[in-house]
Amino acid sequence: MTISDDTTPLAALLAQLPPPEPGKRKGHLHGNTVARLRNLIVTGVLAPGTKLNERELCDQLAISRTPVREAIKTLIQDGLLRALPNHSAVVSELDLDEVVALIEVVTVVEGLAGELAAKHISDEAVAEIGMLHYRMLLHHARDELPGYFEANKAFHRRIVELSGNSILLWVWELLALRVDRARFSSNLWPTRWRTAIEEHQQILDALTARDSARAGQALRSHVRNGLEGLVASLRAKQTAAQPETERGKKQGGASLR
Amino acid sequence: MTISDDTTPLAALLAQLPPPEPGKRKGHLHGNTVARLRNLIVTGVLAPGTKLNERELCDQLAISRTPVREAIKTLIQDGLLRALPNHSAVVSELDLDEVVALIEVVTVVEGLAGELAAKHISDEAVAEIGMLHYRMLLHHARDELPGYFEANKAFHRRIVELSGNSILLWVWELLALRVDRARFSSNLWPTRWRTAIEEHQQILDALTARDSARAGQALRSHVRNGLEGLVASLRAKQTAAQPETERGKKQGGASLR
C-alpha cells in the first residue's frame, strides 16, 4: 500500500485514524467510514494510486463490507477515489493539471462569494470574520501550523457561508476537499504567511466597507496567489521526486501477501 | 406518492422508466439504478417531498436493497434527495431561493468556461459549436421541444468541455442536474427561443473571434437571462398553486396500503 514497509500496510495506518467516535450510537457507520477514509486520502496517508481492497478495509476498520462499499461509492463521487473498469477503486492521483484547473474554479467561486457576502453582511458577521482573521494571526504568531490552516479555512468558509448562497457553499465544500488534499501533498506552506495575512486584511476591509466589487477582487487575487504558490511547490516537489514517480501505482491488492 | 391515484403509486410510474438496458451484463445495477431514480426525480415524476421506501423501491425495480440503498446515498450527495434525521430519504424540494442561488453559480461557471474556451479553442471545435447551434435552430424551426432542449444543453456542455478544465466540467454537471430539474418543474419555456438563439449566435461569434472577455460576458448574460426567466415562471407557478402547496408532503410511506 505504498506507505511504510509492506508487511503491515494498512494496519499501522488505520491505527492513526480518528477513533470511530466513542459514543457511536448506531446508525452512523456510513458517515464515520466516509469521514475516516476521506481523512486518510486528503492527508495523503493513502497515497494516490493505492488500490483499495474491500475485505482488507473491512478487517482494519472492523466493520462489514456494506458500509465500506457505500463509503467507497461516496468517495468516488467526491473524486477522491476513481473507479477502475474492473470495478475496483483506487485513490485518484492528484494531477497537476487538475490542481491548475482547480485554481480557476475556486477563484471564481470565492470571488463570487465575496461579492455576494459584501452585499448582505451584517455588522455582527463582519466582526466574526474579523475574529477569525485575528485567530489566524494568533496562530501565525505562535508558529502553529495546524491551527493556522484551520483558522484560514474557517475564514474562507465563513465568507462563503455569508454569501447566503447555499449552492455556492455546496460547491465550495466539494472543491475544498481537493484543495486540502493538494495542500497536504505539498508540505511546504509557510512562505506566504505574511502576504496572506495582508490580503486577508484587505478582504476584511472590503467587507467592512460593503464594497462588493472590491471584496470579490480581493478574494480572487488572494485565492489565486495562494493556490498558485501551492502549484509551484507541487511542481517543484514532483520534478524533484521524478524517479519515485512510477512507484506508487502497481502495488496494493497483493501487497499484503 | 403524490402522482396519480394512490392505489398503484410507483407501479405505474416505474413502468415509464427507461427499461434497465436489455443487455445489462452484470455489474451495473448501481449505475442503472442511480440513472433511473435520477431521471424520475429530475423529470418531476417523483414529486418533491416524496418519501422513499426502500422495500417498495426494490419491489418496483425488481432488485435487492443493496443497490437501491447505494443509489439513494448517491442521490443524496447530488442533492436530489435529502436525508431525514430518521435515516429515511425524501425527494428534496426545489426551493425557489435555491434556484436563485443556482443562477449566480451557473452564471459564473459558464462565464469562466466561455473565457477559458475562447483561449484554446480550435477551428474544429468552433465548427462543432456552430453545428450544435444550428442543430438547435433546426429543432426550433420544427417546434421540437425535446430536441431543442437537448441541443441547447449540448451546446452549453460542449463549451464547458472546451474550457479544458476538468473541475469546471465536474461542477457544471452537478449544477446541470439541478437546472434540469428546475426546467422540468416549470414547464413553460418556449418564450425566449428567439432571444436565446440570438444570444447563442453572439457566443459563437465571440468564440470564433477568440475574444475571451466577450465570450465570457456573452455566456454570463445569456445564462442569467435564461435562468431568470425560469425563476419567474417558477415563481408564477408556485403562487398560482398556493393552496396545493401543502399537499405533497405527508404521504408516501403508508401510501401503498
Added chain:
DNA sequence: GGTCGGCATCTTGCATGCAAGAAAATTTGA
C-alpha cells in the same frame, strides 16, 4: 375527553452468503 405509556409493526443499518468475473499461478505444449 385528552394524554401518556406500552405493545405491535415497520423501516432501516449492518452483517453475511453466494455466485460470477478478474487475477494469479501452475501446468502443459512447443
Added chain:
DNA sequence: TCAAATTTTCTTGCATGCAAGATGCCGACC
C-alpha cells in the same frame, strides 16, 4: 525455456437475514 492455456484463488456485485430504532396504534389513566 518460454509462452499459452487451464485451473485455482481472489474480489467484487448483489441478495438476504437479523436486530435495533422509529413509527403508529391502542388502551389505560388522569
